Amino acid sequence: xxxxxxxxxxxxxxxCRPGCANxxxxxxxALLLRERAGELDQLADRLxxxxxxxxxxxxxxxxxxxDTHDSTAQSxxxxx
Numbered sequence: 001x002x003x004x005x006x007x008x009x010x011x012x013x014x015x016c017r018p019g020c021a022n023x024x025x026x027x028x029x030a031l032l033l034r035e036r037a038g039e040l041d042q043l044a045d046r047l048x049x050x051x052x053x054x055x056x057x058x059x060x061x062x063x064x065x066x067d068t069h070d071s072t073a074q075s076x077x078x079x080x
Contacts, residue, residue, distance in 0.1 A: 027073065030066040037062040 004011050016023060037059035044052035044059070 025069045027069075030069040033062045033066040
């Protein structure tokens with residue numbers, strides 16, 4: 001998952017990538033993702049349609065990532 005340098009004794013903690021199975025998000029991260037999505041939507045309101053679509057697509061992706069965190073967190077909580 002984390003591609004450490006040859007001979008490394010631990011993963012590269014500063015080379016995290018979205019979508020990695022080792023990615024950990026907290027509730028705070030999910031909140032920040034939603035806040036950024038809102039900022040992108042506000043910017044999109046003032047831009048031409050092609051740029052606005054791109055920003056809204058990115059905002060939707062950020063919200064989906066936050067939603068995934070929420071559903072995973074709820075599943076983990078239910079197992080306790």
